[in-house]
Amino acid sequence: MAVAPPPSSTHASGADQPTTGGLRVPVLLPMPFTGPFDYKAPASMALKPGDIVSVPLGNRRQTGVVWDTHTTLPADLAHPTPAKTVADNRLRAVAERLELPPLNAELRRFVDWVAAYTLSPPGMVLAMTLRLHMKGATPAPAMGWIAPPTPPEELRLTPARQKVLALMADGSPRTTTDIASAAEVSAGVVKGLADAGALRPVLLEPASPFAQPDPLHHPPVLEGAQKEAATALRHSVQDKKFSVTLLEGVTGSGKTEIYLEAIAACLEQGQQALVLLPEIALSAQWMDRFTRRFGVRPAVWHSEIGQKARRQTWLGTADGSATVVVGARSALFLPFCNLGLIIVDEEHESLFKQEEGVIYNARDMAVVRARLAGFAAVVVSATPSLETLANAHAGRYQRLVLPTRHGGASLPQTHLLDMREAPPERGLFLSPRLVEDIAATLGREEQAMLFLNRRGYAPLTLCRTCGHRMECPHCTAWLVEHRNRQVLSCHYCDHTEPMPPVCPNCKTEHSLTAIGPGIERITEEARQSFPDARILVMSSDTLGGPAATAEAVAKIARREVDLIIGTQIVAKGWHFPHLTLVGIVDADLGLGGADLRAGERTIQLLHQVAGRAGRASAPGRVVLQSYTPEHPVMQALLSGDFDQFMEQEAEQRRPGFWPPYGRLAALIISADTPQAADDAAARFGRTAPYGEGIQVLGPAPAPLAILRGRHRRRLLLRTWRSIAVQPILHRWLGLVPLDRHVRVEVDIDPVSFL
Template sequence: MPTPEKKSRKKPHQPALLGPVRPRVKVLLPLPLDGAYDYGVPEGMAVPGPGSFVEVPFAGRELRGVVWDGAPDPTLSEGRLKNILGTLIVPPMTDSLRRFIDWVAAYTMAPPGAVLRMAMSVPSALEPPGQQAGWRLSPAGEAARAGGGGYRLTEGRRSVLDIMLPGEIRAGADITEEAGVSAAVLRGMVDQRLVEPALLPRRTAFPSPDPEHPGPELRPEQEEAAASLRNLVGERRFGVTLLAGVTGSGKTEVYLDAVAECLRQKRQALVLLPEIALSAQWLERFQERFGCEPALWHSELGGRRRRNTWRAVAEGEAKVLVGARSALFLPFPDLGLIIVDEEHETAFKQEEGVIYHARDMAVVRARFSQAGCVLVSATPSLETLNNAEGGRYTALSLPRRHGGAGLPEITVLDLKRVPPERGRFISPPLVEAVNETLARGEQAMLFLNRRGYAPLTLCRTCGHRMRCPNCTAWLVEHRAQRRLQCHHCGHTEPTPPSCPECGAENSLTAIGPGVERVQEEAALLFPEARRLVMASDTIPGPAAAAEAARQVAEREVDLIIGTQIVAKGWHFPGLTLVGVVDADLGLAGGDLRAAERTVQLLHQVAGRAGRAEHPGRVLLQSWIPDHPVMQALISGDLDTFMAEEAAARRPGGWPPFGRLAAVIVSSEDERAADRVARDLGLSAPGGEGVQVLGPAPAPLSLLRGRHRRRLLLKARRDVAVQPLLWDWLSRVEVPSAVRVQVDVDPVSFL
């Protein structure tokens, strides 16, 4: 087995090497390994340069990796050095992507090979693309087509010759269909040597978007913002711009103008969306602007499409790609622009495997690529606002809605004063508002950010609560499927007819509302309304999202009942009322970003109302109407709210004014997890500007069958936390049954 560089030092007494020494290179493999391995280049093979994709032997297998930067270890003996097996015919990985992979690995404290694996996520794309067999006229066929050669031709064969041009290669099915003949006629011409086999040329699967395709006319403030972004792209330099603007202000049209400039520069553009599988309307807007659809990258793509897309990106054929966070690791040869739409969304944080935040890593990838980066949001994150206020990012603002539409009027319904009827969750004022809206022929939405029918099921007899066997979480009832489900690990079980604790029949009852329960209540309150539930359970992918958008746009739906997926990017001109069933939902718990996230989500949801000529109205049901979040939404003064949030965090050095890193210890053996967490707590680093909190059980102290303990390192902004963490973790022996995971800049504290 080849040996990593850091473990391959020759002993001082080893004799000098004799004879010719093979050229050698470092190869990084897509495995969770600490670094690159040295390999020899066999005689007769050109030495592959950095970025070349190669095949090598490793631990009894043949693996593919990338020739990496840095000098091989000259002291490694020839006898221990294995040879590269071959190079692959694929564009080499660019220097900028290799540097990005190294940077991400160092920042997130992940093995470089694990990061490389994300960039090599489609192994089949490293194979040369296959070509289909077709047919062309042979020299004899060309002569026969011109009337020479003395061939006696049937009417069918003459038809084939008439439609085939000399030198043209066509598929057999195309030939027979256009000539109106059977496949037997074509086979006969093959036997007569009038046509001969040939490989069809590769077809371009990704048409090039046209930057000069007529786009919408921009308002003066939109044009000013677009000009700034065009200049950034045109200068072919790194820079970060925050494009902020109220919902419906036309931010998408502005940044698509920057994409057009990127295309004029003959460079590639990447657009990151938090829910790419649900972005049917966004894709329609792109097609209207550029005359074709962009390349797509998300989890719903089939294997062949992923392979073709990866290869098209690497070869520069895919000019614009729209994708989820993992698209950051695709092999763009000349990336000129990265757009992060809805930059505040927590969906950009990868919580498993290599833990990273795509928004922050997009800035880094743009820097290595000398590309522009645009962060877009109606409710920017406090981190991004802080960077803009500090001058690190340029800030652009669109304060008005497109087309003269006004912002919706927002009212808080105090549930202490106007509670719902017993056993219900929609208050009388909201019921009345929905009825009035539907009576005018307009559309309404009821929003509740909770999937399923009810978040908790308990026994009325003994009080037993239905809990996930693998997690510290209650099972959520999905009544339509007659099942209980854990939304953390995916465990499902049928809803039992009796209590599993005391055996009481028909004693289980649903506690609290989920979106399915709101749908059930809406069916009773608004029986004539045509209803549509929009949740991840009912809108699983792009096709379902496109169909839902069509139904709403064509007014086949009167009342939308949705979870958080309705908050992002939808444009429903007929929607004038949004009712939030539980506006307080995100404020529970001790998450330091709870208020920020709640105001962002509710502002986004409110922005779905009144986007056309009819004014919008938003009703927020709340038990705490005086909460700063509710007051900020009513006043529309989100800037003051975010300033107050910043002022509350600054004295304690909480992000973005300080650094955090979470250390999560987990094991199937609870005592083993406790021991390692205790040892980490005892050896925790200290010093000025550094503090370690914990260990303590995580809020989800049992997740997927593993017991979890958390420690939180808190440091001043100017402290580099990675060296501290490396030193800290090296002091504690961790048994193989225990996993220690590091999350630099955590977003979730579960």
């Protein structure tokens, strides 16, 4: 990963209310400006970098952060832009310093780095740290009572009052409610003692909402490769130096239990730890494992938690009371005061890439944050990304490998089912052989799973009479039928419309038909084939959030489910001990098109799904339905040789310096009309950079040529690994003036090519 330059810093200020006196301070606002604005610090206000302040902006107040005057990014990648300096007598004054913990230097530097690397306004990166906690007032300290050393001489003692005074003799302050409850008296007794001078009022420190994990609570018994890996991770944390370790192990090898030992080492040193998960639904079983190991639950950060919990967690990371946080990618921007470890679980997951706003990969930025602050990072996967494997092979990452499953469980046997030889009946999608395998599994009172990574009932609806296809009016995408809700939906822009009774084109009644299977259609077929089976569907359409997911997982664990049918959510590291058969309905899905990472993504996904089978004493089986069993992905899954497949992928990418052996950046140009998009793309094409080790592909229509009503064109900048793309992009973007309705997004290290 290359280091990027800082964005330009523009020092400007409103001048309608000039002030005098005080010092000039830069204040970064969580808004899309190119840099901080200069303000004047009142003489009575001693401000330092990191302080959170309220400042005037136009005719309103805005929260911002006093920023550093200089950054420490490498000079060879810097993008200097002359700053606009406003005269001292035209500066507006900082209105207030807020009673919030300041952002430390490590986090401020991290914000600058992310902005520089992604070519984003630094204020928009700051917004990911600052905005989410600002709603609501900081709770005022509660009032409590403490007993003086000696009670008043004239105090009249009753049995109830004696019980209160005996309780308070330890000198600990307590609230009225706590005193009344513990002493088993009424609140009036407490008030009477206060009125008589026997209790004095005190301000109570607010109780932390976060219990402290105990690293000695329930340590695991580890042997062999597991013990060696845990010891190595502990040493990497205890060294208190920057390092990155790849923890790689087959599904069910106990990777979570091992990296929990790294967290224990971090806690023993009095530091904080952050665990990033790609999917918030994963937190259900993960939280149970953490609680068993440490005795308490960690702090949680993701989009589903409420505003109060969000604010508590933000403050808890800032003051150190939240010692372990588990969260989605945005947790990376929390203001930890003493962070000593970051763990990225399922590091290969594309969900770590944010595709809108500030476009960044949380896995890569986690490594940057660890490097800036000088602590250990651990990336974890059964199927590591080619980027991570390349870093390990080059010696940049340490590599720990767990080759066997925990507790003596064996890896599942994989079988390829050639659908050309054993096709399903007309209108169905499950081969008779797979149906027989499921029936036998259910007959043994074991659990089975069907996997299809496609939501809805059918991916395409067309007219049998005229061939018209139901398409999104705002995107270049077919509408997906959701039969349970009787609607057609676009999975890109969320456009939804009722299923029409007639073809919109030829007006023929009842002529619309579903083409291809979605998970709802497979569920319908499974109910017909297994009418007595208890079926549970796991997809984003059926699981509303972490609580619903936790309940679904609990039902599976209690054996209240016979057949699980799911999309990619079932591939996310679940432990289902009674699941012995996994049937993959369409193993070829995802291999089509020209996606650079199609093969890598498919083998990772299917390998992870297959890993759900046979994780306890009963052996597992995996059945792959495929029309191309000769494909290298299918053969690799059959042999179980993931490493050899990834080596072949690497050999294919090296000659053309494709990532990770070269650098890639995408320009996505969008406009209201196709002509405007074409014109802007053509201007970028004419001014494209060139030189040894530099190549520009395009312009060309993006695969999703229309998205949310905007017409999209794409150019790809590809360079040798030794060439940083950010300076090239800065120069290129500066050569092309844009019309008002044209937007350009920059995606460094693109994961998706839609």
